[in-house]
Amino acid sequence: MANRYDEISIYKLPPEIFHTIFSFLASEDLYKVESGSVGRKKPISSFAISQVSQRWRTIALEFPPIWTDIRIFHFHYSQRFVVKELVSRAQGLPLHFLLEYDRPLTPTETRNFWEIFLIIMSNSSSWHFLRIEVVKDLFVEICGHFSGGREAPLLRQLELVVLQSSTLDRHHPDAHDPPPIYLELRRTPLLRHLVLHGIHLRMPSPIFMEQLEILDIDSSPAMEMLSRPPLPNHSPPLSTSLRSLSLAGIGILDLAPRSFLSEYTAFLTSLSLSNMHGQSIVQISHLFAHLPSSTLRELSLSNADLSFWNGLLVSMGIVPRFPSVRKLVLADVSAMTEMPDHFIWGFPSLEILALYNMPSLVTNKFASEPLFPKLRTLLAKGVPYKVLCNIVDFRIEANVMLTGLVVDSPDFIDWTSLAYLQSKVRNFRRVAPGM
DSSP states (O other), rough: OGGGGSSGGGGSOHHHHHHHHHHHHHHHHHHHTTTTTTGSSSOOOHHHHHOOHHHHHHHHHTOOGOOOOEEEOOOOOTTHHHHHHHHHTTTOOOEHHHEEOOOOOOOHHHHHHHHHHHHHHHTGGGGEEEEEEEHHHHHHHHTTTTTTTOOTTTEEEEEEEEOOOSSSHHSSSTTTSOOOOEEEEOOOOOOEEEEEESSEEOSSSSSGGOOEEEEEETTTGGGGHHSSOOOTTTOOOOOOOOOOOEEESSOOOOOOOOOOHHHHHTTTTTTEEEEOSSSOOHHHHHHHHTOOSOOOOOEEEEEEEEHHHHHHHHTTTTTSSSSSOOOEEEEETTOOOOOOOOHHHTTTTTEEEEESSOOHHHHHHTSOOOTTTTOEEEEEEEEHHHHHHHHHHHHHHTTOOOOOOEEESSSSSSSSHHHHHHHHHHHEEEEOOOO
């Protein structure tokens, strides 16, 4: 008897058509993982594809590219067999490993973890994307298994994140300066994207810095890769591919007039500085003197104290300081209650502005002055809807109207103001708390 599925048109398509469709599904799935979206821990699409019917399963198993995305969020007994099976189905293609676990292992989980980790390590020659995000004690043990370094000739994106797991991590007298955790790699000729949070990378040569395009690091020791000894004045400029830099919680190191920081960041287009506390105005202005201004397209400043803000203002003595910045994010900058004129003039090309948890800053000027005349999109968190109505009205009257507005959702919503904003701004969006 003929299979009833044989009469359905979609089942008459050749396998090559299915391969194309499956590729789109797998690519979208992987994008969610790499971009850190809420979809990260959803089931892997390749499994869903293979469970539709027997024919889909056969086609999926014969198409290795959709099995290269391997995510590990638990260490049950079955997980090690799943990981091993996925590696086998990928048939030697570059692999994407995502290992995340936010608590210490139980005795039962420990054996499964190390068997899974051994599979990951034994496939270092096939790494394309590797993210490990686990608690500190486990990361210390993991780093021991990198002793002597590992070669990862296909690795393009490496993300290592150490999570705090206990009260001791946060409140121990020496917690502000713990012994550094080092992970060693030997050969990564294709590495372009590097994230190091709470951990430092040892490489046989600093030359790998010249190939990076995206760098995201925290803590002063991690800044060693950007500080290093002064460059001789007569030496040629360093080669650099770095375009995006994120620095969190760093201490300001002594930087020579010609520093590796300024050389490697010479062509940055995106800069993010966060968790900046306890530095003097002079130190902050000195840091900005070593960072680029004319090439930046995006600038994000968050969770910083008043000294940081004042140091930034001092560094902006030359107008315009950031002539090419199109997007500016300001979030939780303590005691920042106004924008001096020279700060506003420092962003003559600004089109997108995000202001998070600084309602007084919005209230003071935005409803009475046509700030940032090229501004088209405003993202606001913690700002009353009524205030936003005043801003929208003023900018319409001043002929510098907003075409986009993104707001958060407070506990108590002013529905009248919300309806007004929806009617006045063409691209209006309200997001859930925690945006």
